[in-house]
Amino acid sequence: MKFRGKMIDVACLNHFSRVITTISKLTKSCVMRLTPDNLFFVLSGKVTNGGVSMWCELHQANFFDEFQMEGVSSEFNEICLEVTPENLSRALKTVQNAKSVKVKLTKKHCPCLTVAAELPSLSSTSRVVTHDVPVEVVPRSLWHEFKEPSMPDFDVSIYLPPLKTMKNVIDRMKNLSNFLVMEANLSGEMNLKIETDLVSVTTHFKDLGNPSWGDATSQDDGASQSRDPEAMAEVRVDIRKLQQFLVGQQVNPSKAMCNIVHQSVVHLILLHDDVSLQYFIPAVA
CATH class of the missing domain: 3.70.10.10 (Proliferating Cell Nuclear Antigen)
Structure with missing residues (x-):
């Protein structure tokens, strides 16, 4: 599994940050689902979260200038990560004036989403700030819990x-x-x-x-x-x-x-x- 994305446009970075902040207000934990074309943030309606469920869909090309991923296999070309949106939101808020931001799936003491930002500098040397946001890899046997909810038969x-x-x-x-x-x-x-x-x-x-x-x-x-x-x-x-x-x-x-x-x-x-x-x-x- 590999994932690497890069954002250069400040407006896209700030918009992405606002979306993550919105999600962080709705849930303490959710699943981030990565596919070649989209990012999804999913909360399935379990009793533990009061039955509330959430589905947030972003088209990656509208946010990322570069986006590369390899899923668990060629047949199942997806990555599912359990994340704490608040931690990701904090990392993004501290780098809002960056020249560019890279988000990468890394293996430190545990799997992490590493947010590396190149900040503006008066000198010729660039300053890079890095945040490691711990995540958990969701096994494929549980992926069925994080599919798009069907439209309810509303009145x-x-x-x-x-x-x-x-x-x-x-x-x-x-x-x-x-x-x-x-x-x-x-x-x-x-x-x-x-x-x-x-x-x-x-x-x-x-x-x-x-x-x-x-x-x-x-x-x-x-x-x-x-x-x-x-x-x-x-x-x-x-x-x-x-x-x-x-x-x-x-x-x-x-x-x-x-x-x-x-x-x-x-x-x-x-x-x-x-x-x-x-x-x-x-x-x-």
């Missing part, structure tokens, strides 16, 4: 309101309750509600619009077309998990949407020109 799909507005609302609600009900319909309306013995608060959003998924989810379209446009699909979630998603968001998406499977799961999607992030939050009783 309602809706565009999200401005994420900053949504975050401000949820920050206030968090002080009143640990749980929040998200509900939406096919008329572009979304409500965020909390109810306790002492207080009931609802924030209404309207005219958000509903994405058209076309043939890719024809089964969903069939269900949606027969659905009353005013009927709400709802799901009750842990408010901290939703807040975590909004607080860490640094991708600045061109589109942000939400699919709701009634009383089952919230599927949040952020789309950027060169990054897509999916986040699944399961319902709580």
Whole structure:
């Protein structure tokens, strides 16, 4: 197994750093999956992380000027590494003004992602700063756990309101309750509600619009077309998990949407020109 990548463009480096920082706010640990064309950051929905799952996809050519990898074999040309995103984020933050940054899979006292940055220097000699980020190699027998999640058979799909507005609302609600009900319909309306013995608060959003998924989810379209446009699909979630998603968001998406499977799961999607992030939050009783 070999992996080596190099970033020269400062904008690409900073964008990559923001993506890693976003992921570090969502999970303490995840799997970094390397293929010849893409990088994936994956969190599978296990009970240990509260059932939350994540899938982040980056096209390597949009970030790296050089990208070379050899997987475990010619047949399985992939590398799966368990990483702590916070450690990788810290390493990248310290080298944001670098002339170039190399990321390489190395073997030190343990497998590492070595981040080596050439920093600007007034003298003729270059300064190189190196960070070794420990990783664990995921055996191929476990790869099946880190495949792209299938699109849920949702009841309602809706565009999200401005994420900053949504975050401000949820920050206030968090002080009143640990749980929040998200509900939406096919008329572009979304409500965020909390109810306790002492207080009931609802924030209404309207005219958000509903994405058209076309043939890719024809089964969903069939269900949606027969659905009353005013009927709400709802799901009750842990408010901290939703807040975590909004607080860490640094991708600045061109589109942000939400699919709701009634009383089952919230599927949040952020789309950027060169990054897509999916986040699944399961319902709580």
